Amino acid sequence: RIVFLNGSFLPIDEAKVPFMDRGFMFGDGVYEGIGVLNGRLVDNEAHLERLERSLKEIQIPNPYSRAEWTRLEEELVRRNNMTEGFVYFQVTRGVAERDFFFPTDARPTVAMFTQAKSIANAPAAEAGISVITVPDMRWERRDIKSINLLAQVLAKQAAKEAGAQEAWMVQDGYVTEGGSSSAFIVTKAGSIVVRPLSNAILPGITRKSLLQMSREDGIVLEERLFTVNEAYDAAEAFLTSASNFVVPVVRIDGRPVADGKPGPVTKRLRQLYLQMAAGPALA
Ligand code: PMP
Numbered sequence: 492r493i494v495f496l497n498g499s500f501l502p503i504d505e506a507k508v509p510f511m512d513r514g515f516m517f518g519d520g521v522y523e524g525i526g527v528l529n530g531r532l533v534d535n536e537a538h539l540e541r542l543e544r545s546l547k548e549i550q551i552p553n554p555y556s557r558a559e560w561t562r563l564e565e566e567l568v569r570r571n572n573m574t575e576g577f578v579y580f581q582v583t584r585g586v587a588e589r590d591f592f593f594p595t596d597a598r599p600t601v602a603m604f605t606q607a608k609s610i611a612n613a614p615a616a617e618a619g620i621s622v623i624t625v626p627d628m629r630w631e632r633r634d635i636k637s638i639n640l641l642a643q644v645l646a647k648q649a650a651k652e653a654g655a656q657e658a659w660m661v662q663d664g665y666v667t668e669g670g671s672s673s674a675f676i677v678t679k680a681g682s683i684v685v686r687p688l689s690n691a692i693l694p695g696i697t698r699k700s701l702l703q704m705s706r707e708d709g710i711v712l713e714e715r716l717f718t719v720n721e722a723y724d725a726a727e728a729f730l731t732s733a734s735n736f737v738v739p740v741v742r743i744d745g746r747p748v749a750d751g752k753p754g755p756v757t758k759r760l761r762q763l764y765l766q767m768a769a770g771p772a773l774a
Contacts, residue, residue: 493570495563495580495603500570503604512600514583517591518639520600521545522581525564526697526733526768528610530574532564533733533768537696542582545636551584554599567605576608577734581638610736611765619741619753620656622730624719625649627660627667634690643670657730659743665716667691669730672738673698677727677756682711684721697731697764704763710756719743727754729761736768737761 496506513519523542526533539557546553555563564578585597610616629642646658647670658670666674667686673695676684683705688694705712722728728740728748737760739753748754 492604493567495567495601497598497601500567506602508600508602509586511588512583512586513594513597514581514600514638516589517584518637519549520551520581520583520638521549521636522579522638523636524733525578526610526736527568527573527576527578527605528765528768529770530568531768531770532561532568532578534696534700535561535564537699538733541636541694541696546582548632548635549584549637550593551582551599554582554601563603567603571605571607573605573607575610576606577610578603578605580604583638606734608734610734611769613735615656616735616738616761617753619739619751620730621654621742621745622657622659622669622728622740623650623653623655623744624661624666625658627662629660632690633667633692634688634694636693646670655742657740659719659722661719662691664718666719666722668693668695669732672730672732672735674722674740675701675729675731676717676722676725677729677754678713679726680711681726681756682713683756684713684715684717684725686716687714695731697733697736700767701731701737701760701764704767705760708759708763723748725749727757729753729757731764736764 492503494503494506523538525538580603583600585599587594587597625646650658659674660667668674739757741751
């Protein structure tokens with residue numbers, strides 16, 4: 492397996508990050524994850540735009556232009572012969588003696604790897620998954636895609652121990668988002684409900700594409716908060732992420748959503764998203 496680290500492509504066992512990297516010591520960095528289908532990066536421009544914003548918010552200089560990032564991602568996909576899965580990369584503030592203040596002379600550390608994975612033909616994603624709800628314990632700048640994922644690690648582990656596959660985090664009774672996904676419900680009238688963008692959630696790229704697709708498809712959108720109780724009573728529920736696209740949620744805290752099977756709106760959106768991601772040649 493080949494990874495990219497600070498300018499070089501090399502076997503993963505040879506890729507070493509220095510002990511004093513601020514990503515390791517402070518979680519001082521940001522990341523991106525981009526889906527790959529048929530060897531193509533899905534929504535890459537939007538991911539790079541979000542990366543630029545995350546870096547700016549924490550004052551790390553962007554080491555590459557969008558064209559350079561794209562070239563690196565594509566080269567890594569090619570070197571790993573990957574056709575389906577995802578590309579992960581992170582940028583940390585770099586290596587410096589441990590001190591909270593920004594170092595004046597550090598260069599950002601850039602690490603990138605690929606993970607092969609079935610996204611289009613994923614049985615769980617077809618059949619639907621279970622989620623549990625947990626308190627959202629994160630900081631107040633969830634719009635930054637920070638590598639600090641401790642709250643999500645704990646939330647998703649709790650989900651796993653409860654026999655579920657994802658955790659929906661809850662603040663003041665309202666669902667914020669999934670541990671690593673955006674959360675949606677479908678009302679009995681057939682409209683999609685999703686939390687509006689703010690500092691309380693990550694601006695999901697899959698969320699953004701899905702909303703655009705839904706608008707074009709004539710589906711009614713309600714960008715507003717929704718409670719856990721509303722989710723229990725919803726006609727359908729689903730989640731989106733770059734590494735899973737659109738996945739039905741068929742149980743919430745052990746209760747079936749409607750009849751406990753993926754609903755028609757979710758199935759249609761998954762299909763539409765897969766077509767878009769597959770690219771013009773296969774659409
Ligand atoms: N929310 C959180 C907290 C996430 O970690 C992710 C996945 N990185 C998402 C939402 C989904 O975002 P995207 O569609 O850009 O993968």
